[in-house]
Amino acid sequence: MAEGTLLLTELFLLLVISLLVFQLLKLQWARRKLPPGPIPLPMIGNLWYLDFELEGKVLTKLAGVYGNIFTVWMGPTPVVVLNGYKTVSEGLILEEFCGRPLTPFYRDMMGDKGVFLTSGHTWKQQRRFAFTALRNLATTIQQRIQEEADYLVKVLTSKQGSAFEPKPDMIHAVANVICAAVFGHRFSDEDHSLDKMIKAIYLIIFVPSTSWGRLYDAFPRFMHRLPGRHQRVLEYNDFLHEVVRAEVQSHKAKWKEGNKPQDLIDFYLDHMEKTKDDPTSTFSEDNMVQIMVDLLIGGSENTASLLSGALLLMIKHPEVQEKVLEEVNAVLEPSQAVCYEDRKKLPYTTAVIHEILRFINIVGTGPFRLCLKDTTMLGRPIAKGTLILPNLASVMADPEHWESPFEFNPGHFLDAKGDFVPQKAFLAFGIGRRGCLGEHMAWVEFFVFFITLIRAFVIQLPEGEPDLNLNGIQQSPRQHPYKLRFVPRQSSSA
Numbered sequence: 001m002a003e004g005t006l007l008l009t010e011l012f013l014l015l016v017i018s019l020l021v022f023q024l025l026k027l028q029w030a031r032r033k034l035p036p037g038p039i040p041l042p043m044i045g046n047l048w049y050l051d052f053e054l055e056g057k058v059l060t061k062l063a064g065v066y067g068n069i070f071t072v073w074m075g076p077t078p079v080v081v082l083n084g085y086k087t088v089s090e091g092l093i094l095e096e097f098c099g100r101p102l103t104p105f106y107r108d109m110m111g112d113k114g115v116f117l118t119s120g121h122t123w124k125q126q127r128r129f130a131f132t133a134l135r136n137l138a139t140t141i142q143q144r145i146q147e148e149a150d151y152l153v154k155v156l157t158s159k160q161g162s163a164f165e166p167k168p169d170m171i172h173a174v175a176n177v178i179c180a181a182v183f184g185h186r187f188s189d190e191d192h193s194l195d196k197m198i199k200a201i202y203l204i205i206f207v208p209s210t211s212w213g214r215l216y217d218a219f220p221r222f223m224h225r226l227p228g229r230h231q232r233v234l235e236y237n238d239f240l241h242e243v244v245r246a247e248v249q250s251h252k253a254k255w256k257e258g259n260k261p262q263d264l265i266d267f268y269l270d271h272m273e274k275t276k277d278d279p280t281s282t283f284s285e286d287n288m289v290q291i292m293v294d295l296l297i298g299g300s301e302n303t304a305s306l307l308s309g310a311l312l313l314m315i316k317h318p319e320v321q322e323k324v325l326e327e328v329n330a331v332l333e334p335s336q337a338v339c340y341e342d343r344k345k346l347p348y349t350t351a352v353i354h355e356i357l358r359f360i361n362i363v364g365t366g367p368f369r370l371c372l373k374d375t376t377m378l379g380r381p382i383a384k385g386t387l388i389l390p391n392l393a394s395v396m397a398d399p400e401h402w403e404s405p406f407e408f409n410p411g412h413f414l415d416a417k418g419d420f421v422p423q424k425a426f427l428a429f430g431i432g433r434r435g436c437l438g439e440h441m442a443w444v445e446f447f448v449f450f451i452t453l454i455r456a457f458v459i460q461l462p463e464g465e466p467d468l469n470l471n472g473i474q475q476s477p478r479q480h481p482y483k484l485r486f487v488p489r490q491s492s493s494a
């Protein structure tokens with residue numbers, strides 16, 4: 001090699017090493033102001049160490065080393081993790097932690113709009129609107145849920161006890177409920193736009209928390225140009241927004257002042273009209289499209305995955321399934337539709353439903369929050385703009401609050417007399433002013449679908465299928481694609 005080239009290579013190496021050392025020192029300096037945690041590396045932070053994911057159990061292990069409040073670095077970004085019931089519940093109710101970060105991937109997909117990703121004034125107004133509109137539509141939504149549950153029973157009955165993977169039918173039913181609430185109509189089985197919307201929702205929820213998403217958040221400009229799985233998410237996200245935009249236009253064309261709102265888009269148009277002279281109003285067409293997208297995303301995948309996981313749990317615990325059926329049959333006439341009010345007469349079933357939510361813990365760690373003001377927590381200073389991750393998985397398995405955290409045990413929610421007892425460490429929907437917006441709807445939906453299916457079918461594994469292995473269902477119920485048989489109860493007892 002020529003002497004000049006050698007010198008250039010050496011200089012280049014020296015420059016790279018100096019930059020890395022400088023980055024390392026910068027990180028060490030920044031760490032002084034944050035809760036403790038594993039040592040981050042320049043550029044990748046702790047991504048490598050965390051296997052590019054923020055997984056509940058791994059974070060709980062780190063809490064064993066660094067305490068219930070600690071820092072991990074997602075690339076160049078520090079994330080303060082809260083662990084265990086006490087720390088998470090204290091953090092979630094703090095006014096300062098009531099923000100939601102707009103990470104680069106989500107910013108490029110959704111912008112600073114709607115309810116899920118906004119903070120401050122916009123979030124407050126949009127959230128209040130959505131909460132009130134969902135409450136006003138509660139009776140209609142329950143009817144829609146009952147209709148979709150009946151329709152699902154018909155679909156499953158038509159399979160005549162054969163073995164198949166039921167998740168797609170479950171998600172169709174659940175997605176049609178939120179579509180009916182948002183758009184005022186369901187999608188027929190022949191309409192493939194529902195399938196594409198479901199796919200979009202799946203990608204939008206999951207890809208950002210995979211290594212593709214983490215890399216996008218760490219290097220947005222670079223990743224935006226690079227091919228990869230994230231590009232597919234961006235395309236599907238555009239499709240979802242187009243569907244909603246088209247629905248908004250058709251609602252606008254039909255909307256007349258004084259009309260009684262029939263669905264969430266109607267309610268929004270009505271509200272936009274009423275607040276049009278208010279200079280502080282954030283009710284706009286852009287926010288309307290995004291809030292509808294937020295509700296479609298929040299209201300489909302979670303509940304459907306939970307329902308699929310619940311059926312697997314019932315197969316694994318047939319004695320629980322039989323006890324639920326016995327209790328339901330003693331309270332409801334065979335022809336009587338299930339409604340959410342019935343829970344008061346069904347303590348065992350209510351305990352089972354809570355335990356399913358706790359055990360499966362569909363949201364994993366839960367979404368990020370954002371620190372909105374410099375504050376301190378447990379004596380640790382936390383600066384405005386810091387990402388907060390309340391590890392909900394650690395709460396739902398906190399050994400100080402659950403007798404057998406890793407076992408499915410409806411007794412967690414029952415007293416000695418067999419009455420239902422709520423538990424404070426049950427935070428499936430988060431807590432505080434930023435807790436789940438669709439919590440009530442999710443309860444009604446899960447309650448009605450679950451009981452309707454248990455009443456209608458004996459749910460079994462097909463012969464020859466390996467025994468159910470539910471290890472890890474807490475982390476990823478979506479990765480349990482079992483084929484099941486739905487044998488109608490009447491024919492099974494005939």
Ligand code: HEM
Pocket residue numbers: 092100115116117127178294295298299300302303306362363366367368369392428429430431433434435436437438439441442
């Ligand atoms: C089993 C079903 C569900 C579970 C376990 C669940 C859980 C959660 C959790 C843990 C959060 C974060 C709360 C926090 O930051 O403290 C959340 C937020 C949210 N959920 Fe749900 N959810 C479910 C169903 C639904 C449904 C049916 C909808 C829509 C109708 C919905 C809409 C939302 C929205 C819009 C937010 C963001 C609220 C905000 O940032 O103000 N969720 N959910």
